[in-house]
Amino acid sequence: MLGLFKSKKDKTAQAKILLVDDEPDLVSTVQYRLKFSKCEVVTAADGKEGLEKAAAEKPDLILLDTNMPVMNGHEMLEHLRNNPDLKDIPVIMLTARCEPQDITAASTYSIADYITKPFDFTDLMEKIKNALGNRNFS
Numbered sequence: 329m330l331g332l333f334k335s336k337k338d339k340t341a342q343a344k345i346l347l348v349d350d351e352p353d354l355v356s357t358v359q360y361r362l363k364f365s366k367c368e369v370v371t372a373a374d375g376k377e378g379l380e381k382a383a384a385e386k387p388d389l390i391l392l393d394t395n396m397p398v399m400n401g402h403e404m405l406e407h408l409r410n411n412p413d414l415k416d417i418p419v420i421m422l423t424a425r426c427e428p429q430d431i432t433a434a435s436t437y438s439i440a441d442y443i444t445k446p447f448d449f450t451d452l453m454e455k456i457k458n459a460l461g462n463r464n465f466s
Contacts, residue, residue, distance in 0.1 A: 346387035348378035375399030
């Protein structure tokens with residue numbers, strides 16, 4: 329046909345990633361690196377804003393910090409998993425919290441992975457690829 333009707337999620341399309349973190353320097357750096365890898369990046373500074381952006385943008389993946397104002401990452405994760413429209417979005421925790429109880433608490437919400445800050449960007453990209461089913465990135 330003429331190609332007028334395409335599926336909403338084209339397998340070759342670049343990933344849309346929602347980055348939820350309240351550290352402006354980290355957000356700027358990760359956003360730049362992800363855009364360099366041809367990802368579309370949406371950002372939010374706290375869990376409440378993150379939930380709003382997740383509902384509006386329907387990202388392919390969420391990178392989520394734990395310690396944030398207004399609503400922390402665990403609260404946002406709970407809301408995500410209780411929302412039928414958002415519950416299946418893969419989430420990678422990207423946080424400075426590395427205690428076993430923090431990892432266990434996040435794992436109860438079926439997260440895709442858990443990365444502690446500081447982190448290696450190559451490792452982050454590998455975990456993103458794995459969470460998205462090895463979609464090709466530049």
